[in-house]
Amino acid sequence: MVSLPTALDTRIIGSRDICWLSAGFLLASLPHLLRMPIWLSLLTVGIAGWRLLQLRMRSKPAAKWQMVLIAAAASVGILLQYRTLFGREAGVALLVVMLALKLLETRDQRDGMLLGFLGFFLLVTNFLHSQTIPTAAYMLGCAWLLVAGLIGMQYTGAWPGWRQPVRRAGVLMLQGVPLMLVLFLLFPRIPGPLWGLPQDAYAGLSGLSDNMSPGSLNSLILSDAVAFRATFNGKIPEPKDLYWRGPVLWDYDGKTWTAPRIVQSTNDLPDNGTQIEYTVTVEPHNKRWLFALEFPGLRPPRSIATRDMQLLSFTPVRNRIRYDMTSSIGTAYGADDDQSLLARNLRLPPDSNPRTSEFAQGLRKKFPNDRNLVAAVLAHLRNENFVYTLSPPLLGEQPVDEFLFETRRGFCEHYASAFTVLMRAAGIPARVVTGYLGGEVNPVGEYILVRQADAHAWVEIWLQNTGWVRVDPTAAVSPARVERGIASALPRTDVLPMFVRGDFALLQRMRLTLDSVTYTWNQWVLGYTPDRQRRFLSYIGFSEATWQTLAFVLIFCAGVAILIGTAFALRDLRGVREDAVKKTYRRFCRKLERRGLRRDAAEGPRVFAQRAARQHPELAAAVAEITALYIALRYGGESGAERMQAFKNRVRAFTA
């Protein structure tokens, strides 16, 4: 490029800038440092410390071979630790160590700026682990710090102190906010991922699974994590109707219930019963289930409905997704299911739980009517001292027998499992349904918050001419579980996650407000997906727009945002505001001008006053007085409202 002073764009930067960059780097990588293996964290902090020590001791910079050695050793270490260099975790670890080494090498502005830029990238990697409001605030702070560091490197003159660059960075970023908003809302979102994600990308997501064995729900019930939230268009239904249907488990091997591998899809969804409309926002759980109240009346986009009324997304739910739903509650479905299907729901492994089978056949003889039999079993559970607890005794080889006739202590999955086995043994088709029960009504945001702790298992049985109906044996034992949630159903001594118990009103209120804010954040910030963007665009009137139109809208809005930024930036180019002293003196000069006395540009006030006195001796006294006041106020370093007022009054009273 011609005419650009390229040789002048880099300078050696001082220890002040290096310290600032080190601080920015360490703060940006702090969340990683706390997560990484300890040796990597120590290595990173050690390298940064070495650099600072070099500055302090004014010692020689690290030699090239030393850096190559450290880089190679760290790479090998990471390879051994993570078994790869390219996974998400390994990649981040490598980035952190390499940035520390870059810090060691940084001498001039060019390196310093590169380090700052890579620091920005490091901030983004933090979002792989957390995208909560506190994380966002922390990372924003780090970005601010880094921008201030970049600006700090640009001062060529006397150092103005750190407040200057920090303030300027804040101003720059604030002025960038309008453009940021436009880009966030309108920049075309491409659905990811662009390439295959490393296998560890979705580690650590919790949720229901496609099987249930004794104790498997237990870990969920102890989790505070949010499963989904639902906003109702009308009144929120009664707690007893809030059965959120998830995986349906058909097959039993004597211990574990599993969902069928092959599902049959259907378009025949129930539309009788009470219709409830609501919107669900599901947290990522890396499984395909979408949750709806029993029974779903429609199919969310990009999903199927199965014959057993599950909603399955085409792909595992790895992002927060949102869908509108209508449910029919208080109804049944599948009255016309054929015999082969029902036969599968009668199957029990041979020789398992013999006492239960015997008990069921005894009941069958007593109650030929299915409904009566069910009522009898529920009455048995209610009356025979069954206890609802999260810490049941361990069960052996015949778990249902042991549970029903010996321990009699368990929670939903024990009851559901035992009840289903009893029904099948008595010849009534039955299966286990898992999902969530209830949820917490958030009065602040007017929605229901369902946590993993609300996980539940119940049963559905098939009745002639009616179809599949829900039976919840847990309700027979512990009606409070259904009516008031899990916290009220358990004895005090059972351990429950903190957020599920609502002991203190203020605390409860605070966490509900907090969750409402989080909900809004999730909806509008984190949940702004390509889908959501489309909906936003159609909301502002571009429903079926071509990409040309969208590009035009984007460019137009970005242009407006940049103009706003320009207005802010160029505001300060205007002249210095004239102070009151100067302004008043000017007024005095104008008065004299009317008398034919024009002050020359090079004429000082004193000289001008003398000339004025010579030409108009009758004004001499007033002119001298005003000039003396002006000189005292402007050059004499004097101030004070009183004197200023006197000056103003004299000028006002002056008539030439």
Added chain:
Amino acid sequence: MLPAAGSPSLFGALKNGILEWMFQWRGPERGTIVLVQRRVFILPTRQGLLFAGVIVLMLIGSVNYDLSLGFILAFLLGATGIQSMLHTFRNLANLRISPGRVQPVFAGEQVQFQIRIANQARLHRYSIGITSDKKSAVYIEVPPDEEVTATVAIPAIRRGWQRPGRLTLFTFFPAGLFRAWSYADLDMHALVYPAPAAPGLAMPVAEAGSGDGGVRGQGHDEFSGLRPYRPGDSPRHIAWKAVARDDTLLTKQFSGRADAELWLAWETLPPAMDGEMRIAHLTRWVIEADRAGLPYGLRLPGLTLPIAAGAAQRSDCLRALALHGLAADRA
């Protein structure tokens, strides 16, 4: 990059034409140059392009891992970068550049051009560089409503009038992502005296005063100093006391209008010597004569400066030598 005069290639001529049109190079301008918006140019620096690359990487990462906050951070930093462009621009815009003082120097030295830069805005202008050769720069900062003077050193190559040429004012402030620059071709001149010749050829001897000297007397009344004896000095002026003391011949010098007249003349130099060489020798003699405090006159083809002494005489003579044979005006 100055447009090379008489560039041989067509491409070079074309390039210069385009540059002249684009950057409005229009030769020296009189008075104050205001860096109005049309005169301030701006382009991203290499660091700026690198920054854009990192932003793109951040966006790709955000798409791939579906990180909404990644999008927000990338957009925020991108918008900050664009905003920094405006800040870089405004750091230079509307500055007022005017010529300051400049002292004459000898060829081979550096002319110290003083450039006055006034800031009438409310904005503190930080880190403004001024360069004439794109290799080295002076940096200044101009507080609001103030004027500062920057000194730009430019090598003085040959005698005569010298201009600072097209100066480039530039700034990377605040973020270093953009470079704003502007050109100022100030109508100011420095007088460059000829470079004095190396010592060797001795100064001419003072001649006897012509005519009027006798009337006013010999002017022997004021002793002004001693100088080494040169062949032809009157024996009456030899400082015999000094000879007795130091064993060196010294000639007494007397100030007095009617004393011998020292003429530094073009024609006394060897005929074989070329013009520039003669000027170089005359320059050295003027400096020596001035240092010795002697009155002297300068005779050049077509110009004679009468005998006098002192700073004014020195600068008159050096100026005459600097401009000898050149157009006297500052074209």
